[in-house]
Amino acid sequence: MTFLGTDRIEVVRFTDGDVVRYATLGMSAHPMTDPTAVLADPVQGPRAELVLSVRGGLVDTDKVLRPLAVLAASPQVEGLVVAPGASLDVGEPLWPGAPFTSVLVAEPGGLVEDLDLDAPMDPVQFLPLLPMTPNEAAWKRVHGAGALQERWLSRGTDLRDPTRGSVALDQG
Structure with missing residues (x-):
């Protein structure tokens, strides 16, 4: 997909047993730059691609291609x-x-190791994406990412289930 003023972003799909993985290609073509920087460094800076893993066959998750491309284009x-x-x-x-x-x-680093590039370029990191419900996103804004991940872990949440509901967010 191409967005006005950006390079092409592709989203590829891999199947690994009952898990479908979607990975972006093109986000790492340029380093991400702090929006407050006066000049963008065309060589150095963090580079990343996005990876989303879901259980296949439960719903039509292939429509996630455009939203993932939009997210991958957000640095540009x-x-x-x-x-x-x-x-x-x-x-x-x-x-x-x-x-x-x-x-x-x-x-x-868990699913896909960093991809080293020639110096002085930073390696490409493959960042896993964990889907959040609106309630989980609001809870994360108040309590932080670590607290939400701990909540998911302590409740045994299957983050690859494309039909799961919000984790219990009460204080109990």
Whole structure:
């Protein structure tokens, strides 16, 4: 997909057993730049691609291609630096009927190792995306990404389930 004023962003789909993975290609073509910087460094700076993993066959998640391309274009379009702990919101369901309108950017290195580039370029990080319901996103804004991830873990939340509801967010 191409957005006005940006380079092409592709989203590829891989199947691994019952898990479908969507990965962006093109977001890392340029380093992400702090929007407050006077000049953008064309060589150095963080580079990343996004990876979303969901259980296949439950709903039609292939409609997530455009929202993922939009998120991957956000550093070029909006001057965002996408980093672990960040929330990214598309303002609509990630796919038709999805209970998720945003994602939490998780730590890299678990699923796909960083891709080293020639010096002085920073390596490309592959950032996992964890779908969030609007309630989870609001709770994360108040309590932080770590607290939400701990809540998911303590409740045994299957973050790959494309039909899951919001985790219990009460204080109990």
